[in-house]
Amino acid sequence: MLFPTLFSIRIYSRIVSLILAVMLITGPQGWAQLPTIKPETTFSAGAVDSLGRQTPRGTVQGFIKAVGNENYARAALYLDLPVRMSAKNRRTGPQLAQALQQLLDQEGSLVPESLISNDSTGKNSDKLGPDLDQVGEATVDGQTIPILLERKSIPGRDRLWRFSVQTVQQIPAQSALMEQSVVNRFLPKYLIEKKWGGVPVGHWFVMLVLLMASYILARLLVTLASWLLRIFWYKARKEQMTQLIQAFVPPVRLFLTVVLFTAASGAIGVSIVVRQSFGEIIIVIGLVAFLLLMWRLVDVFSKYAQVRLLESGQAGRLSAVLFLRRGIKLVLIAFGSISVLNVFGWDVTTGLAALGIGGLALALGAQKTIENFVGSITIIADQPLRVGDFCKVDGMAGTVEQIGIRSTRLRTPSRTIVVIPNGQLAALKIENFAFRDRMLFNPTLGLRYETTPDQIRYLLAQLRSLLQNHPQVNPNPARVRFTGLGDNSLNVEVFAYVDTVDFNEFLAVQEDLVLRMLDILDESGAGIAFPSQTVYVGADSTQSAEKIKRAEEKGRELRVKDEQNRADADAPKNA
Incomplete structure (x- = not known):
């Protein structure tokens, strides 16, 4: 603990030196005028x-x-x-x-x-x-x-x-x-006689020493308190409670520093002129402590909420938690900035009124920003996509990594980042694969034209049996149909759902099904068709000629029969 303490002393001595330099610039020179x-x-x-x-x-x-x-x-x-x-x-x-x-x-x-x-x-x-x-x-x-x-x-x-x-x-x-005050009793005579800003120089020096000493003492007291808390309160040893306690430690140090510094400077009789000069610094430190506490509590509670949502299977609400966390932090930053300006004498009310007067111009100049902000609220409320979802947005596929106030980030399969403004995203067509309850298996088998109808019937029966008996294929629906004659093949469509939402598991099931289908094709003697053309070079065979002759005779009979039917239908009209 000794090294961190000495290191902190060096750091805060530099901070105090900077404060003193600012006061040297803005102090007595202004007072002298x-x-x-x-x-x-x-x-x-x-x-x-x-x-x-x-x-x-x-x-x-x-x-x-x-x-x-x-x-x-x-x-x-x-x-x-x-x-x-x-x-x-x-x-x-x-x-x-x-x-x-x-x-x-x-x-x-x-x-x-x-x-x-x-x-x-x-x-x-x-x-x-x-x-x-x-x-x-x-x-x-x-x-x-x-x-x-x-x-x-x-x-x-x-x-x-x-x-x-x-x-x-x-x-x-x-x-x-x-x-004589307490501080004047112990200061050397030359530090009392030499004055700066109408006050003995020693008083300024004492205030700087008190500031560092107050911080060191506050650090020791808070460390001791947190150590005792972990010893005597068993709940403080749990991870969540430890994180909550750690969130309080830095802000409480600053609060305690302010209290100790204010009490000590008044007790030893430091000049009221010096104490008033440090008043704004003390207020800013207290304000920073409050904002730091709120900031750290927001992180702790948002992290706790994320863990609970993941444990309860409500990962879709993570986007709302992250968005709310960023929104609260923006409010804290705005509140802190306005408060600090107010502490140092800036008329914040007038500034806000000026913003009101120029609100129309600001709105016109920030249309896209406002559009993106409204779009982010729409996305968070409607939840068409969430952090961690795999989506396809306007033809671009990727995993949602962040839904911000201005834009949403997708991580593509090629590991690049696509940034989409929320105003545009809210108006685009979004295909969210994370909402699937099962995955589609829909291949089409193209058989050679040499495949006989009996072979096709055998294939259909075996493929249907495969789907019905597979443990990871949903039987309702699970169909296999001969869908017709293609340009180069006899097409058999397979339509079924695999009971999984994990893409890697689906690939494994799909691989198993396709391999078994190839086995069935091999058993039936059929094969997969390739794009091909048939060129007729010679005359048709005798068998083909006989078939043509029988078809022509049959066609003539049908023509004669059709003409006779027409004549019978026209006879009553002529009579």
């Missing part, structure tokens, strides 16, 4: 607030940026300062802003910015009522207090969101707060 503070009297009703206080998220973001730049005068503009304060607790706005930062650093936390409402009316789904949102919590004198934002009107402008009077009044005096 904060706009200058303008007097509040310059705004008129309906004007955009340059401090971003028109939404709860904007207020929290503005406050964090201000304290990160140690601009407490600006940070005070995000507080709804009480009109009157007690003499004991009387402080200026900047002092209150600094005290609130220290409270959040040591004893509090804020909701990640992407989870805070970005609507001017706030979050309406909570139970706090209108114009009031909770964005965090803190511990004061052993009691947990909510960090609230309240939307109030300011003379000469619209209603703006600020930290509520109730929250500001509960900010303890700085003397009541710890002089």
Whole structure:
């Protein structure tokens, strides 16, 4: 276990380094460009607030940026300062802003910015009522207090969101707060004095170390839990339950990493500025954990369903299971993409509305795609073919390997792949050999013209007996008939069904039947005709002349008799 752990440390140290690089690019450089503070009297009703206080998220973001730049005068503009304060607790706005930062650093936390409402009316789904949102919590004198934002009107402008009077009044005096947080006690002095983004560099370093340590600890805890589960729960040793447990292991590691990291960073007093910077990263990790869990569960349950269908002889439903699995995974990908974009501040609602406006153009441009998708649904519902079936589609024969959302793949006998769009496949004539309950045996024997009628009668009797007595030939129907005179042969048709659906077994039965038929032909003295022509060179034999003479005499008699019958029929008319 030591090598995988060390390997994981190296991998995740690279990931954390990449995260740090991104933060270096997008962090303080953006913070250093904060706009200058303008007097509040310059705004008129309906004007955009340059401090971003028109939404709860904007207020929290503005406050964090201000304290990160140690601009407490600006940070005070995000507080709804009480009109009157007690003499004991009387402080200026900047002092209150600094005290609130220290409270959040040591004893509090804020909701990640992407989870805070970005609507001017706030979050309406909570139970706090209108114009009031909770964005965090803190511990004061052993009691947990909510960090609230309240939307109030300011003379000469619209209603703006600020930290509520109730929250500001509960900010303890700085003397009541710890002089140093836990993390500051153990960091070297130079890591505290040197700052990046208004925060000691050591705090950023500690967060990266905590992230790696949280993952390693989560990995060890999950490994230990799964090991104990297999020991004390006998069902966990079964293959299906083992697969289910293994599906939970990676997502639970990530979930536990998020929990440990969040709890540890708050407990040791890492700056709220740093913790808020990691908020989106933590949400994305949690989101990835959830999507990974759903993805792995889809694989586990689809595999279980496939096994059960095969065991119960319902292989035809495999296509529906595979199609459903792909559909659910596409939904997960779409949901994950939209959620990640939303976390990083993209207005997904506007994007979806734009898609609605351009829906007609999209539909016109994607007619074939939509046609193929509808065709796939039709194929799955109607099931003219299934995965594993041997079919003939538009003259092409092959085994169905995959029924996808866009196309279906056939593996031909020559081992090539034929891809047919589902839109076309749904409209084509499909011959499915997998639905046969038995296989047709229908050869035609061409006998030589020298074969006598008695020989033919003997052959018919023996061939019928062969079919009736063969154990793998269905006797109903099993017929042998002399069907007529061909150009080069006397034709005998054999029509029967072999009781098998396996093609290889059918070939073996067919081989046995044909060989026995050849034996019967040999016993009868008959033979198979070959394409030939008879050329008459000389005069016919005497026997043939006599036959011709008798036939001519017979013909004359029939002619005379026919003429007499006609005369008798015309006599009454003449009378």
